[in-house]
Amino acid sequence: MAVKGEHPFPALARSTNAQPGKMWSLARARSGPGRWVAPREPQPFLFFALNTPAILLLLAFVLYPIIYSFLLSLHQYNLWQPARFRFIGLDNYISILGSEQFWRAAQTTALFSLGSITMTIVLGTLLALLLNEVFPGRALLRAIILIPWAVPPVVNGLIWQWLLDGRYGLINAVLVGAGVLDDYRSWLTDVNTAMPALIVAQAWNHIPFVSLVVLAALQTIPDELYEAARMDGANVFQRFAAITLPWLSHSLLLVLITQTMVALRTFDIIYVLTGGGPGDSTTVLAWLTYVTTFNFADFGRGNAYAYLIALTTFALSIIYIRLLWKRGELAR
Amino acid sequence: MISRRTDILRTCGLMTAAALFFLFMFTPVYWMVATSLMTEAEMLAVPPHFIPQAPTLRNYATIFGIGDPEYIAFAQNRAPAVFDIFPAMINSLTVGLCVALANLLIASPAAYAFSRLNVRRSLPLLMVYLGSRMLPPIMLVVPMFLLMRNFGLIDTPLSLIAAYCILTVPFSIWLLQAYFKTMPVELEDSAVIDGATRWQTMRYVVLPLARPGLTCVAILAFMASWSEFLFAVVFTKTTASKTLPVVTASFVDTASIQFDYVMTAGVLTALPPFLLALIFQRYIVGGLAAGAVKG
Numbered sequence: 001m002a003v004k005g006e007h008p009f010p011a012l013a014r015s016t017n018a019q020p021g022k023m024w025s026l027a028r029a030r031s032g033p034g035r036w037v038a039p040r041e042p043q044p045f046l047f048f049a050l051n052t053p054a055i056l057l058l059l060a061f062v063l064y065p066i067i068y069s070f071l072l073s074l075h076q077y078n079l080w081q082p083a084r085f086r087f088i089g090l091d092n093y094i095s096i097l098g099s100e101q102f103w104r105a106a107q108t109t110a111l112f113s114l115g116s117i118t119m120t121i122v123l124g125t126l127l128a129l130l131l132n133e134v135f136p137g138r139a140l141l142r143a144i145i146l147i148p149w150a151v152p153p154v155v156n157g158l159i160w161q162w163l164l165d166g167r168y169g170l171i172n173a174v175l176v177g178a179g180v181l182d183d184y185r186s187w188l189t190d191v192n193t194a195m196p197a198l199i200v201a202q203a204w205n206h207i208p209f210v211s212l213v214v215l216a217a218l219q220t221i222p223d224e225l226y227e228a229a230r231m232d233g234a235n236v237f238q239r240f241a242a243i244t245l246p247w248l249s250h251s252l253l254l255v256l257i258t259q260t261m262v263a264l265r266t267f268d269i270i271y272v273l274t275g276g277g278p279g280d281s282t283t284v285l286a287w288l289t290y291v292t293t294f295n296f297a298d299f300g301r302g303n304a305y306a307y308l309i310a311l312t313t314f315a316l317s318i319i320y321i322r323l324l325w326k327r328g329e330l331a332r
Numbered sequence: 333m334i335s336r337r338t339d340i341l342r343t344c345g346l347m348t349a350a351a352l353f354f355l356f357m358f359t360p361v362y363w364m365v366a367t368s369l370m371t372e373a374e375m376l377a378v379p380p381h382f383i384p385q386a387p388t389l390r391n392y393a394t395i396f397g398i399g400d401p402e403y404i405a406f407a408q409n410r411a412p413a414v415f416d417i418f419p420a421m422i423n424s425l426t427v428g429l430c431v432a433l434a435n436l437l438i439a440s441p442a443a444y445a446f447s448r449l450n451v452r453r454s455l456p457l458l459m460v461y462l463g464s465r466m467l468p469p470i471m472l473v474v475p476m477f478l479l480m481r482n483f484g485l486i487d488t489p490l491s492l493i494a495a496y497c498i499l500t501v502p503f504s505i506w507l508l509q510a511y512f513k514t515m516p517v518e519l520e521d522s523a524v525i526d527g528a529t530r531w532q533t534m535r536y537v538v539l540p541l542a543r544p545g546l547t548c549v550a551i552l553a554f555m556a557s558w559s560e561f562l563f564a565v566v567f568t569k570t571t572a573s574k575t576l577p578v579v580t581a582s583f584v585d586t587a588s589i590q591f592d593y594v595m596t597a598g599v600l601t602a603l604p605p606f607l608l609a610l611i612f613q614r615y616i617v618g619g620l621a622a623g624a625v626k627g
Contacts, residue, residue, distance in 0.1 A: 042449065042450045042451040042452055043449045043450070043451065044451050046445065046449055047445045047449045047451040047454065050441035050442055050444060050445035050449075051441070051442045051445055051457065053437070053438045053441070053442070054438050054439065054442045054461070054501055054502075054505060055457075057438065057497060057498065057501060058460070058461075058464060058498075058502075061472070061476065061479075061494060061495070061497075061498045062464050062467065062472065062498060064475075064479070065472050065475035065476050065479060066467070066471065066472070066475070068475040068478070068479070069471060069472075069474060069475040072474075072475065072478075126349075127353055130346065130349050130350060130353065133346050135343050135346040135347055135350065136343070136347065137347060137350055138350070141350055141353070141354060143610075143613070144358070144610075145357070146609040146610070146613055146616065146617075147357075147358070147361060147606055147609065147610070148357050148358075148360070148361065149609065150555070150602065150605035150606050150608070150609035151361070151602050151605070151606075152558065152559030152561075152577055152601055152602060152605060153559060153561060153577075154559070154561050154577040154580055154581050154601070155364075155577070155580060155598040155601050155602050156360075157581075158580065158581070158583075158584070158594050158595070158598050159360045159361075159363070159364050159595075159598060160360065161584070162363070162364075162367065162591045162594070162595065163360060163363060165589075165591070167378075167589075168375070168376055168377075168378060168380065168589065168591075170359075170363055170380055173378070173379045173380050177379065204356070204357070204360065207357070208357070212617050216617070261466065264468060265468045265469055265470060267469075267470065267561070267562050268561040268562065268577070268581075271561070271565070271581065272581050272584055286468070286470045289470050289474075290470065290562075293474050294566060299474065299478070302474055303474055303475070306468070306470055306471040306474055307471065309468050309470060309471060310467060310468055310471045313466055313467070313468050314466065317463075317466045
């Protein structure tokens with residue numbers, strides 16, 4: 001059975017000299033990449049039929065939850081005190097924006113994001129530059145580089161907890177053995193070292209991804225550019241600044257976007273490594289939302305936090321998308 | 333002569349940098365595997381043994397309930413969570429496979445529609461899919477928890493499958509439609525010339541050609557569900573639905589040092605993603621690069 005609207009003899013349709021614009025015009029003339037050949041009319045009905053499962057999924061589990069979440073954020077709603085459920089308008093938001101706890105968490109989130117994004121991108125790019133050179137052992141390093149990326153975040157957190165352990169940890173043993181430290185330290189319960197430890201663990205997990213994306217871009221740089229620059233007497237740093245970096249800017253921007261999203265939603269390794277402490281020194285917004293909602297059962301306030309995080313993410317996305325748009329990357 | 337010397341210097345420099353990166357990137361993984369092969373006494377050695385002196389698979393055997401009954405009883409007493417690991421593996425596997433399958437079933441028709449049906453103004457819908465990827469999961473988890481509670485689905489694998497579909501399907505659609513667009517439409521043209529219907533073209537031309545893309549989507553969906561923690565820790569309560577990351581993280585609450593078991597659980601949690609990453613590296617890197625370039 002032919003699909004409705006299809007020519008019974010498409011080969012014939014090709015060979016006949018139908019007028020352009022009519023249904024069976026010359027296929028080659030108008031078939032660009034991604035064009036169906038026989039019925040070239042758009043098929044909105046089939047399009048929506050094929051998208052229905054995905055749309056239903058989105059309506060049920062994205063649209064409904066975000067509306068529900070917003071409505072709840074306008075209520076006083078503690079699961080432990082269901083009787084005191086009542087509409088309070090924007091009071092949750094007002095109280096959050098006036099609280100020191102929120103602003104401290106926002107600062108912590110910014111610190112964590114900046115630290116982990118910077119470390120991930122700098123080390124990831126360096127690793128990519130290294131893997132783009134020829135040296136013995138490169139094939140091995142390239143083959144196994146995805147392994148740290150494949151480590152689930154919870155396991156990542158547990159590995160670093162064990163490495164940083166205050167009594168039996170490998171890092172303490174190595175540092176004391178090398179004479180850098182006099183005595184074992186408990187890194188994760190010290191206000192000064194908990195956040196750096198978290199940043200290192202996070203970066204460790206995401207460096208492979210960044211370096212593979214950057215490496216893919218590095219491999220598309222034509223050698224002629226470097227040769228021409230060498231002819232002109234540019235040294236290695238000048239070549240990097242004038243050729244490599246501009247060529248990479250697109251990939252770096254994309255990596256920046258993905259890493260920002262990852263950093264803002266980081267929750268797992270905080271759960272495992274520090275639990276938001278010591279004090280509230282590693283309490284990022286995602287963690288604060290989780291604790292408010294599921295430890296204190298304050299669903300109204302928790303939803304308000306969630307909305308504030310979403311708005312921040314949304315604002316950042318718009319900035320990034322505009323940056324991309326300006327560069328013409330999304331026009332395609 | 334001079335250039336030869338600089339070449340050697342250069343190689344040495346590169347190898348030193350490579351060695352430093354190698355140490356930083358792989359010592360943590362090595363130490364996890366090494367610790368999982370240690371007995372409790374050896375794990376607590378100060379200074380630590382960099383190479384296990386008497387490596388043993390006893391920790392692994394204990395997780396599967398094999399071995400000396402006396403030791404198993406001791407382990408039961410020391411860390412009861414050890415015996416939650418095996419059921420959690422089954423749960424993780426069930427959830428991961430269901431999510432991978434659901435991704436293929438939901439995302440490939442949608443991606444086909446975007447790449448082949450030539451519908452004008454389809455971009456906004458694609459942007460909606462893309463935008464739903466930007467939503468922070470913490471925002472979805474709270475209302476979804478209440479939703480699942482109302483349906484009585486808390487502590488069932490089904491709640492996790494639904495949640496993970498939301499986290500993975502939009503990305504899969506995005507990735508697959510980009511992949512379909514790179515496939516030459518000429519092959520489908522010639523199938524049509526030979527009298528194939530649209531369904532036959534999709535079944536016999538598009539899907540076999542798209543196998544690398546479909547594999548990549550399935551693997552990434554499986555890996556994402558296998559590693560996910562936030563929804564898992566909120567939606568699950570007992571071994572009926574607890575997944576591996578939840579059980580592995582549950583050791584943290586205990587006061588005693590149990591890193592021999594924790595690292596064993598960690599190896600088992602990280603092993604499937606490791607293997608998938610190594611075997612399908614080409615597909616994954618290609619897919620991630622496409623996903624990153626296009627979105």
